Amino acid sequence: MTAAASDSQVELPPTEEPQLRDLFSFTANDLTFAVFADQVEATSERTRVARLPNSPAAVLGVVSVRGRMVTTLDPLALGNGTSSDWPSELPFVIALRGDEQLGLAAESLSETITIAATDIELPDEAEQNQAVLGIARHGGKEIIVLNPGNLFSVAVRRRERRRRRF
Numbered sequence: 001m002t003a004a005a006s007d008s009q010v011e012l013p014p015t016e017e018p019q020l021r022d023l024f025s026f027t028a029n030d031l032t033f034a035v036f037a038d039q040v041e042a043t044s045e046r047t048r049v050a051r052l053p054n055s056p057a058a059v060l061g062v063v064s065v066r067g068r069m070v071t072t073l074d075p076l077a078l079g080n081g082t083s084s085d086w087p088s089e090l091p092f093v094i095a096l097r098g099d100e101q102l103g104l105a106a107e108s109l110s111e112t113i114t115i116a117a118t119d120i121e122l123p124d125e126a127e128q129n130q131a132v133l134g135i136a137r138h139g140g141k142e143i144i145v146l147n148p149g150n151l152f153s154v155a156v157r158r159r160e161r162r163r164r165r166f
Contacts, residue, residue, distance in 0.1 A: 018116035026106035029084050032143045033075045037112050039148045042066050042095045049090050057083040058155035065095040070103035073155050078131040100152045113138050130154050
């Protein structure tokens with residue numbers, strides 16, 4: 001066996017490329033939020049919200065997006081539990097994919113950015129919120145990455161209805 005033949009049989013281990021993810025970013029009350037772009041079904045502009053009586057602070061109401069009724073959530077209330085004052089006509093609604101038919105209210109839509117999955121910093125255990133997947137940094141901004149799978153449960157868990165006992 002020649003030296004040239006032995007060199008051709010040696011394979012270098014493949015270098016692992018970081019998994020890239022697209023984030024659909026938006027703003028609410030001077031904070032930047034994002035969800036994975038593959039979780040976004042549609043966006044709607046200047047949408048009138050139908051408020052729901054006795055709903056939790058995170059639930060703004062119901063809106064129609066492309067003929068679907070979408071329960072719209074306040075991203076601020078999901079993150080810290082306090083809701084902000086949204087107008088009756090929301091500037092933007094981001095409709096998410098999934099059976100729960102959820103949407104997120106937004107003041108403005110930002111760019112879609114591509115980051116490595118490892119660039120999302122997981123929150124500390126003390127600060128852990130099931131609605132927040134982690135924090136990403138891009139262009140000098142801190143972006144709160146939301147976890148669409150847990151949004152509804154986080155939105156309604158703070159308010160439990162009492163049952164009347166007879």
